[in-house]
Amino acid sequence: MSVFDKVKSIIVEQLGVEEADVNMEASFIEDLGADSLDIVELVMALEEEFDLVIPDEDAEKIRTVGEAVKYIQDHQ
Amino acid sequence: MILDGKAAIVTGASRGIGRAVALALAEAGADVLVNYAGRPDAAAEVVQMIKETGRRAHAWQADVALAADAAGLVNTALEQFGRVDILVNNAGVTRDNLVMRLTEEDWERVLAVNLKGAFNCIRAVSRPMLKARRGRIISISSVVGLTGNAGQANYAASKAGLIGLTKSVAKELGSRNITVNAVAPGFIQTGMTASLPAAVREKMLAGVALGRFGEPADVAAVVVFLASDAAGYITGQTLVVDGGMVM
Numbered sequence: 001m002s003v004f005d006k007v008k009s010i011i012v013e014q015l016g017v018e019e020a021d022v023n024m025e026a027s028f029i030e031d032l033g034a035d036s037l038d039i040v041e042l043v044m045a046l047e048e049e050f051d052l053v054i055p056d057e058d059a060e061k062i063r064t065v066g067e068a069v070k071y072i073q074d075h076q
Numbered sequence: 077m078i079l080d081g082k083a084a085i086v087t088g089a090s091r092g093i094g095r096a097v098a099l100a101l102a103e104a105g106a107d108v109l110v111n112y113a114g115r116p117d118a119a120a121e122v123v124q125m126i127k128e129t130g131r132r133a134h135a136w137q138a139d140v141a142l143a144a145d146a147a148g149l150v151n152t153a154l155e156q157f158g159r160v161d162i163l164v165n166n167a168g169v170t171r172d173n174l175v176m177r178l179t180e181e182d183w184e185r186v187l188a189v190n191l192k193g194a195f196n197c198i199r200a201v202s203r204p205m206l207k208a209r210r211g212r213i214i215s216i217s218s219v220v221g222l223t224g225n226a227g228q229a230n231y232a233a234s235k236a237g238l239i240g241l242t243k244s245v246a247k248e249l250g251s252r253n254i255t256v257n258a259v260a261p262g263f264i265q266t267g268m269t270a271s272l273p274a275a276v277r278e279k280m281l282a283g284v285a286l287g288r289f290g291e292p293a294d295v296a297a298v299v300v301f302l303a304s305d306a307a308g309y310i311t312g313q314t315l316v317v318d319g320g321m322v323m
Contacts, residue, residue: 037251041206 003050003076004069010045011065014038024066032065042068050076077105078304083157085149087111087140087197088167090118092266093216096292097164097299098122098133104300106162107132109153113139113167132157140167140193141185143200150200159208162303163201165194165215165238168231170268175229183230190234191241198245202254211254212303215242216295217314219262219322235260239314246312255311257302262318264290285320 008022017032028034034042043059046052050072054062062068084101088094090112098108099122108126110133112119119135126133136152138145153160168190171182194215205211220228221235239258246256263269263280269289272280281289298317301307316322 035251037206037248044203 003072004065006049007046007065007069007072010049011042014042014045022065024064024069026065027063028065029063046072052076077103078306079162079300080105082106082161082303083109083153083159084162084164084303085109085111085153085160085197085201086164086166087138087149087193088113089122089164090115090135092268093261093264093292093295094164094166095122096296097166097216099125100293100296100300101162101164101303102126102129102131102133104304105131106303107157109133109149109156110135111138111140111149111167113137139189140165140196141188143196146193146196147200149197150204154204160201160204161208161210162212163197163214164299164303165197165213167193168216168234168268170228170231172227172231174227178230186230187234187237190231191237194238194241198241198256202245202249205254206249206252209253211249211252212307213242213245213249213254213256214299214302215256215258216299217242217258217260219260219316219318222260222314222316223322242314243312250311255302255307257307257310257312258314259295259298259302260314260316260318260322261295262290262316262321264292264295266292280321283321284318285323288319290317290319 011022012019015032043054084106086094086098089098089110098110102108110119110122123133123135134156138149140146171186215238217238218235220232224232242256242258295317
């Protein structure tokens with residue numbers, strides 16, 4: 001499974017959105033309807049799945065699905 | 077029973093109000109992790125009493141003032157029961173003195189256990205509760221957090237702080253069906269209040285509309301209510317259980 005596919009399945013589960021809506025350009029807040037608590041939960045789920053620690057200052061910069069995928073690829 | 081299948085953590089549950097809360101939650105059907113700081117024998121007795129009601133119970137030593145201990149407490153509950161539905165922040169200490177004679181250490185210890193301890197436990201429990209999309213967090217404040225009390229600047233500040241903490245977390249977690257409330261007991265007959273001089277007790281009793289001091293069970297019954305489905309639309313509130321001392 002690619003990083004994107006793993007991230008997509010986490011997003012679908014956490015945000016309760018359709019798989020088809022999760023593309024690299026999608027913004028968590030504007031396109032996927034996430035609120036601040038969703039973002040925190042999503043970051044925690046990504047940390048768990050990819051065995052990462054994502055500091056708050058980095059998490060703030062992750063606004064789209066593509067940015068999340070890139071962050072994970074760069075830090076694995 | 078109203079809490080059947082639920083699992084609870086009660087901090088400072090070996091004696092006083094915490095003990096009564098642990099027993100009442102179990103009586104209502106919940107499994108209980110009995111946290112204690114320094115009295116394993118007393119905690120074991122509470123565990124034994126709960127087991128006699130047919131519920132599961134474990135004693136767990138932890139200093140809630142330490143974040144790692146609080147995290148371990150929540151993890152233990154998850155391991156033992158597979159879930160945490162209810163957190164009762166009850167652990168509390170007093171180091172009474174007039175403000176001019178209150179030492180920095182007296183201040184820090186009371187705030188560390190009573191206020192930071194609640195924060196540590198809330199932070200640790202919020203993740204599993206967010207995942208479960210349900211939860212009940214109940215913190216034991218005090219009427220002195222509302223009124224202030226000469227000789228208890230540190231204790232009153234910690235108890236007032238719990239109310240602000242409760243309201244903030246209620247706003248943060250409300251959208252995930254997690255309610256966060258406080259209970260503010262008045263003069264309850266426990267080890268903590270037994271040491272007060274008779275003259276002080278008499279004076280306080282004169283201000284209680286119901287004309288008697290409260291029992292730990294009076295507070296525990298309100299905690300059970302807040303933990304139940306019946307209180308599902310109550311959050312961010314402080315319920316005063318004081319026989320009409322503060323109105």
